[in-house]
Amino acid sequence: MNEARAAAAGVSRKIRIATCSLAGCFGCHTSLLDIDERLIDLLGMVEFDRTPFTDIKHCGPCDIGIVEGGVSNAENARVLGEFRKNCKVLVAIGPCAITGNVPALRNDISLWDCFQEIYLYEAGAEGRQIPNDPELPLPFDKVYPVGEVVKVDYFLNGCPPSPDVIWKFLVDLIQGREPELDRESLRYD
C-alpha cells in the first residue's frame, strides 16, 4: 500500500539533481562519472533532471543543482538563471565556475582582436568573415564566475574535484547532512 502510494506520488520521492556545463571543459562532469560503480548507488538515491546525460532540455524544480564552468555568454547566463530559480541548493563545481579559471584567461585580451585573428587573419581560412548569425548567443567581454551572477550555496574546488570528494559531498547533501570534507581531500590539483 505504502509502495503504491509512493509510486503514485512518483518523482517527488527521490532527490532530484540537475547539472550543467557552462564555460568549462566537461572535466568536472567527467569526474562525477568517475565515481564508477557508485553511479548505480547514486541512481538508487536520486533522479536526474536536466544534465548532459539526459534528454531534459530545461531545468525543472530540483533539490540540488550543480554548475560547472563560468559565464561567458548570454546563453550561459540564461541557463544559470534557470538553475538558480529551480534548484533549492546550488553548487558551483570546479575553479571554472568558482573563479573563471582557464577560460577566463581571455579576460585580458580584447574579443575583437581574438575573433579577428581566428576568423580573418589565419592562413588557410576561406570565406573570411566573423560569424554573426542571430542563432549565436552574444559572448560577454569577460568570463564571469558563477558567484558574481547568482547566489551560490556551495563551492566545490579542484580541477576537477576528485570523484571521492564529489561522492562524499553528494551523499552528505542527499542524506540531509551539512557536507564535510577532511583536510586530506581538500587538494585542488
Next chain:
Amino acid sequence: MTFELETASDPARLKRIVIEPVTRVEGHGKVTLLLDEDNRVHQARFHIVEFRGFEKFIEGRPYTEVPVLVQRLCGICPVSHNLAASKAMDVIAGGVPPPPADKLRRLMHMGQILQSHALHFFYLSSPDLLFGFDAHAGKRNIAGLVADFPEIARQGIGLRKYGQEIIRMTTGKRVHGTGVIPGGMSRNLSAADRDELLAGIDQVVRWSLQAVKLIERIFGEHADLYGSFGFYRSSFMSLVRDDGAMDLYHGGLRAKDDKGQTIFDHVDYSCYGEYIHEEVKPWSYMKFPFIRSHGGEAGWYRVGPLARVNNCDFIPTPLAEAERRIFRDFNGGSAAHATLSYHWARMIEMLHSAEAIHELLHDDDLLSDDLVNTGERRLRGVGVIEAPRGTLIHHYHINEDEQIVRANLIVATTHNNQAMNEAIRQVALQYLDGQQLTEGLLNHIEVAIRAFDPCLSCATHALGKMPLEVELMNAEGTRVQRLVKDPDGRCQA
C-alpha cells in the same frame, strides 16, 4: 549532397524549430530547422555556440606549460590534447622520446580511447540503440540502461573505469594529469600498477569483444534502418602507419574519396596546411575544413572511428582485425558510409585498444627510467594524433624566449562539421519532412549527431557579431555588464 538545405531562400516566411541544447553529447551545440506551413524542411543547421579563444590566449605562455593548459579544452579527452601538444613540443624541444616514453604514451592513449569510446557507447548512445530512437525521453539515458540492461551497464562502467585507471597510473590523475613532457615522460609505470592492470585486462578484452558483437547484432536485426539512416557518401581522412596499418598515435595522413580512390597518402602531417583549408560560415563558430585539391564544395570529409577503420589496410591486433573484416564484408567488401556505422567502427577500435593495452603491459620498457631526450631547439612544431573522435592537429610557433607566438588547433569535431550538418539534413529529409514534429522525431536528428561523438567544447574557437544588446545582472539585480555590438561586430561596454 544537400547544400541546398544549408540556407533557405526565404527564411522570414518560415517557422523555426530549435533543439537546444543537443543532449548526450559533450559541450554546447544546437540545431535549428526552418519549416514551411506544410512542415517541409527548408533549412537545417547544426550550430556551435560557445567561444573560447584558446589559440589567442595561450600566446605569450611558456611552451612547456602548454600541454597541461590545453588539456582544459576538454575534460573528456584531455589526454588527446596533452599528447598532440606534447608531440609538437617534442619537435620544438628537439627531443625524440626514447622507446619507453613512446610506449608509456601509447599506453595512456589506448586507455584514453578505451574510456572515451566506452563512455560514448554505453553512457550516451546505447539508450538510442537499445530502446529505439523515439522511445520515451525519460528512458533514453544511463539510468534507463542501468534499470533495464544492468549487465550491459555494468560492463560499460567497468570498461570506462579501466581506461581511466590507466590514465591515472600514467599521469597521476584521471582528469588533467601530468606525465607527459616535451621529449618524453616524467614518470614511468610502477610494477604494482602494472600488475593490477594485468589482472584486469583479460576481462576488458572479453567485454570489448562482446560490445562489438552487440552492435553487430543490432545492425543485423535492423539492417534497413541502420543502413539507410542519414546515409550519404563522403571522403575519409585519418593517420595510418607506414605499412598502412591502423595507428592511433602516430603516422602519415591518408585521405580517400567517396569512391575509395586515394586523394593523398602517407603525407607528413607537419605539412597539413598544404592539404587542408578551412572555411568560415556566419552561423557557426566552428570552421568548415576541406581538402584543398577538391575545393570547399566537394572537399569535405569525415574523420574518427569510421574513417580510420575504412582507411587502414589492416588492424595490427588479431581480434579487432577479424572484426574489421566482418564489418567490411557486411558493407560489400568496401568502405562503410552509413552514419550509424560509426558506432560499429568505434567498438572495433575499443577492442583494438584493449588488445594493444594487453600487448603493451607485457613490455618491461614501461618500468624503465630512460624517459626523456632533448636536442636542438626549434621554433615551430606540429603534433598530430588520432584522438577518440578523429584527427587532432596542434601547431605552435615559439620565439627565442620560448614563448608561444602563434597557435593553430584543428580538433576532430571540426573536421566533421560539414559531415554532421550533412547527416542532420539527410535525417530531416528522411524522417521529419512534412511530418507533425514530435519529441521522438526530433531525437532522430540528435541520434545522427551522436553517431559522430562530437566534442563541442573542443570545437570552439572564437566569437561572432550580432546586432544585439545584452545585460548581465547579478544576484541583487544590479547590472554587472551591458554589451552592445555595432554593425562592424565591435563589442562596446
